Amino acid sequence: MTDLTRRRFLSASAALAAAGLGLPMIGRAAPKARVVVVGGGYAGAIAAKYLQRTAPEIRVTLIEKSPYYVSCPLSNEVLSGERDLDSLTFDYRGLTRRGINVMQDEIVEVDPAQHFVRGAGGNRYNYDRLVIAPGVDYRWDAIDGMTEAAAEVVPHAWKAGPQTELLRRQLEAMDDGGVFIIVAPPNPFRCPPGPYERAAQVAHYFKVHKPKSKILLLDAKDAFSKQALFQAGWKAHYGDMIEWVPGAAGGIVEGIDPDSRTLIGQVDDYPGDVVNLIPHQRAGKLAQVAGLADDSGWCPVDPRSFESTIHPDIHVIGDACIAGAMPKSGYAANSQGKVCAAAIAAALNGDPLPAPSYVNTCYSLIAPDHGISVAGVYELNDGAIVGVPDSGGVSPADADARTRAIEAKFARSWFSNITADMFT
Ligand SMILES: Cc1cc2nc3c(=O)[nH]c(=O)nc-3n(C[C@H](O)[C@H](O)[C@H](O)COP(=O)(O)OP(=O)(O)OC[C@H]3O[C@@H](n4cnc5c(N)ncnc54)[C@H](O)[C@@H]3O)c2cc1C
CATH class of the missing domain: 3.50.50.60 (FAD/NAD(P)-binding domain)
Structure with missing residues (x-):
């Protein structure tokens, strides 16, 4: 009707x-x-x-x-x-x-x-x-050798559930001094800051339990969400543990051998001990x-x-x-x-x-007491959803530790509020 x-x-x-x-x-x-x-x-x-x-x-x-x-x-x-x-x-x-x-x-x-x-x-x-x-x-066909079955060896963990637990178990089983590789997909994809928050969260685990380990983040892109805030936070908490390789510097992955956990890049091959390949979407x-x-x-x-x-x-x-x-x-x-x-x-x-009016805020946790965010308010303009001028923005670059800790609390209360909105 x-x-x-x-x-x-x-x-x-x-x-x-x-x-x-x-x-x-x-x-x-x-x-x-x-x-x-x-x-x-x-x-x-x-x-x-x-x-x-x-x-x-x-x-x-x-x-x-x-x-x-x-x-x-x-x-x-x-x-x-x-x-x-x-x-x-x-x-x-x-x-x-x-x-x-x-x-x-x-x-x-x-x-x-x-x-x-x-x-x-x-x-x-x-x-x-x-x-x-x-x-x-x-898009399983976007990277040679990557299949749905291979995700049981090189998990994506991009839908929370058994894949998340599988990746956690692999990280727990990895030797100290191992190399963990995250492959970040091209735009557009679910949760633009997600791979970079993931690098920080795994670094937090390694810092306590496997401090000789490395994290290599191979990226299809040359820039990413909240980049300066992430890179400053990585450095402050984890030193040189996280290395980000942008697409232009060889970060684009074209293939994978799941059995040996080796990624075939445009320039180099990258063998990893644990590999988290987030597929194109x-x-x-x-x-x-x-x-x-x-x-x-x-x-x-x-x-x-x-x-x-x-x-x-x-x-x-x-x-x-x-x-x-x-x-x-x-x-x-x-x-x-x-x-x-x-x-x-x-x-x-x-x-x-x-x-209509639309809104978004994405919090990311770099460490348990270090949160950052990006916020936006959107409106219709000529039939398209565009950002409202002078609205939103990212956390300040020079915020003190107390502000970062408050943002980490905001991240958790955001989660409590939005899930209560959904399920109660
Ligand atoms: C690691 C990670 C961290 C993230 N962090 C944040 C964050 O901090 N903040 C934030 O805002 N976003 C975050 N996101 C992004 C967020 O998870 C997604 O944007 C959001 O889940 C999209 O909601 P959706 O309803 O479109 O899809 P989903 O939440 O995936 O829901 C889709 C639902 O549809 C069901 N479904 C699918 N097909 C069928 C079918 N044929 N029949 C019946 N049911 C079906 C599925 O079972 C599922 O329950 C994160 C994502 C990842 C991967």
Whole structure:
């Protein structure tokens, strides 16, 4: 139901019935508009919750393939031993209590023409509006020799869970004096500061337990998020333990021999003792299956509502969508989920689209008491999401230790707040 919205249809029907014009409404509950949200992560859980809160007259179904959600934010602290995965794991009971119909299923088919999705076991879920928030998928063919199976030897740990634990175990088993290699992917990818925070967190572990070890960060890029703050923090806490090799200096990796854990670079080969290859990325598999991604591998959307520009009545939010200047972060996904929920509620109720505003902050922990951040506020300009001039920015370069410690506290309270927003 698009042009004539469901609510207008319903109120028109009720008026006709009341006027004795023949529609038998008495004794029958009015059908509710149905919104199906697929993917219960930083984007999808928020879209489902805020839709249900804003427009309780809509029937909201959240379909998530896993019974639990494991947060990537703060998962680099699992590698340093500062926290465990349990502290990052959440269930969906809070959303069920809110009246959201939470289903555990993996969606394998989307029919944009007939407005339904189908689960792996054959269940069919009809929708008036569909929200897809599947996160990212990996381009296994981008680096010779890298496969999904090889990730059991050279883990990516870019989706928190068993991969994070595997990498942690490998770091624990590594001899002191070993070489740990992180391969950082080209843009765009999930969590632009993530590989650099990871280098710091592993260095924190090595400093205490394996001080003769080295970390080599091979990068496809020549610059990265919060670069000056990271490099100053690495030096202050870990001396020369972390070496960053930019793309122009030979950091681009073209192949890998997983068995010997050797990376084949454009210039040199790099043998490692533990290798963390973060693959090139694209929108989550479901977005590809549904034909929602363009040639870039990501999903083009109308930034006012996150409605796909390829398939009407389907919205794509979170890492999977193309969101202008916004990074692929959990906080950006949260912000997009709220904009999308407000837009869908308005559309189904026949109201004009609200004017969107978007926000993001990414904290990174260089050491347990050393946090840094980058923040941005975004607006629509000529149909594109752009940064609001003079808003946001990064932590000051010359901040004292107390300020860095306060930012580390902010990082942890950010995590408590945003996960409470998602799951309670
Ligand atoms: C190491 C690391 C550190 C990070 N740190 C931060 C940070 O400090 N701050 C920050 O803001 N961001 C951070 N991020 C980024 C953040 O994790 C992502 O941007 C965020 O998770 C994106 O949310 P999403 O909802 O798009 O995807 P996800 O959170 O990945 O959620 C997608 C969900 O969809 C489900 N799903 C997928 N396909 C299907 C299907 N077919 N059927 C049913 N369910 C499906 C998945 O199971 C998953 O639960 C970090 C990422 C990493 C890897």
